[in-house]
Amino acid sequence: MAWVESFRLTPVWWQSQGKIVASSRARFVRNLEGKKFPDTLVKEERDTILNEVNISLDTLVRDFKTISIDTGIKKEFFTERHILNRESSDFAFIFTNEVEEETYIINDRDHLRVQITMPGLVLDEVFSMARHRMRALEREFNFSYNETFGYLTSSLTNTGTGLRLSVLMFIPGIFLARETEKILALLVKAPIVLRGLYGEKSEIKGNFIQISTKFTLGVSLEDSLRMLQEVVKALLETEKRSRDMILASARVELEDRVSRSMAILESARIISFDEALEHLSIVKFASQIGFEGVPDENLINKLLLWISPAHLSALYSFELKDEDMDIKRAELLRNWLKEED
């Protein structure tokens, strides 16, 4: 499958992600004026939109790559890469720059979805960059808009500004210190949406959570940014406190867990995705707080991506049988961890 060749590398924003705030993202959705949304269009109509948008993007983005999502495995692969999500349509078209920080998705649930993703806590920057791109696109296109509702989108959760700002956070301290319930109660009251590792409709696992702005109506763009920043700041502080607490009161217990996780990762012969994720997550935490005998965090991040089902299959040209998946995953972990020594 030739398309995989363009996506052989781990995106830099993922590999060198921030420590507690792994990455920040700003996303706008827009639809072209006077046209039905992709779900209710026939293929020829969707192709017309694709061509129209494609021409403009060609001049806007440097060094881009494109891919048409026409199989389930591609959809899964790009969901693992945080470009699509489980709610994405089966006929989206991806247009992304080389490092995959700037992504345009055409004919997903809306005609156009613009995503800017960068490593670390840089909400201001992704927000400014996304607005900058939207400004250029507004010069090219008339977007579907009405006085009452603002920008018209296929999902009512986007109606209005069509903007969603989000961060992916790595919070093992909070999970290990059993602060989770307290935090969840706080998050439920906050004006944000809590999601799992792969965004919409995904489970919370590997100590990752995604939080994003909730309202696209009745609040200004700047207010959305401020609201999210406040919640992120509170979470960051709690995570740091939890980490200090664990190190002060349960260091040996943590060291024990880390050593056991390393042993499993280095010696397992069969390992499921969830199990590998759980152990890599612990080892990632250990690497962040400077434990010895654990791999470099960049390698762990890389593994976190390539042990996921579609990425693992990609390494074997998608010819991997289901029963061999867990065996090959264990092999990959052993090999990559050995190489580092």
Place this chain on the structure above:
Amino acid sequence: MQNRYCEICGERPAEIEYIEVIRGKKRLLHLCKVCAEKQANGLRILVPEEESEKIEITCPECGTPLSYVKTALRVGCPVCYNVFEGEIKDLLKKLQGSSTFSVHEDLKSSEEKDLIVIKHRLKKELEKAVESEDFEKAARLRDEINEIDRRLKWLGSNPLD
């Protein structure tokens, strides 16, 4: 069914299609409400709603039914927003706490601020590129910074673009 009378009492109009299953044998009866309830041994009979209420309202442009909008929280086209305006307002109020786009922002007003933020980031990237002796990238970044400077200067002299 309007013109038929109940097959048990023969007096009241038949409103219900009553399917009786006895020892695996099905029998269809057209009954009035009273007899149907007796026949069903006190089980509640669900009377079909008025025909007019059963008709699905759909968007004339894309055919999306209102029931779908309500359950999936999605619409099929911009016209849906007009056709189902009242219902969508109610849904948005529940979802977002607000149903109208009160804050209209012209992206033009924030352009200067955004350009300064972007320029700051590009400068950091430029430093890194120079440090790692990636001169090709450095040259490109310099071009981008110059472009932003030109735009900023232009905005400065024409603040409302």
